[in-house]
Amino acid sequence: AQSVTQLDSHVSVSEGTPVLLRCNYSSSYSPSLFWYVQHPNKGLQLLLKYTSAATLVKGINGFEAEFKKSETSFHLTKPSAHMSDAAEYFCVVSGFDKLIFGTGTRLQVFP
Amino acid sequence: NAGVMQNPRHLVRRRGQEARLRCSPMKGHSHVYWYRQLPEEGLKFMVYLQKENIIDESGMPKERFSAEFPKEGPSILRIQQVVRGDSAAYFCASSPIPTLSTDTQYFGPGTRLTVL
16 A cells, blocks of 8 residues: 655745755555645645656756655755745655545745 | 636535535546545545546545536535534546556645535
8 A cells, every 4th residue: 555654744944945845655566756735725736746767856946856765755855945935745645546645744934 | 728627615514504516627637536635634535536437436435425527517526414524625636547647636726615
């Protein structure tokens, strides 16, 4: 069965500093992995996805994630946080016919 | 190409009433998925439909909830005799081919249901 674990429910950073949102996955086969972002009272937007091509995946708004099979991780990073990055971030694994969401990490960005 | 559309965006019902949530997938998408997000939680899969068929309803509560995706028109998620615990955001997603193939699901803006 597929599952994802987001290791931090809240992350706080100062504007201009790096962002690291951690995600570990469990999958019985080669997974497809995604990061989605949800701004307050809004829908979900796809940041990036991994589908067994390059292990370093670049997404929108300067985000990227690295797939590490040996560590079963798919952490999301950004070199320099912006105030507009404040949102809820979901790590997601593709199940047989559905997406399986982590519990989310709320990112706060302080000026 | 318009994105996934959901209406209403906000819905208020009293306990015991019915709630109907509508989802129009992106043009060319024939696969629809419904997810529920309870307060302070991630999204949980409810049901996966293709036109006129329910493919996977393993996430649907056994009672009061039903979903359809008719040949013509939007997909409908119907909740009968709502209770306070049904208050949540309900998101619809669509894809052109099944997620099994790793294609991306595109999400609508959600319907926020409040049960008084």
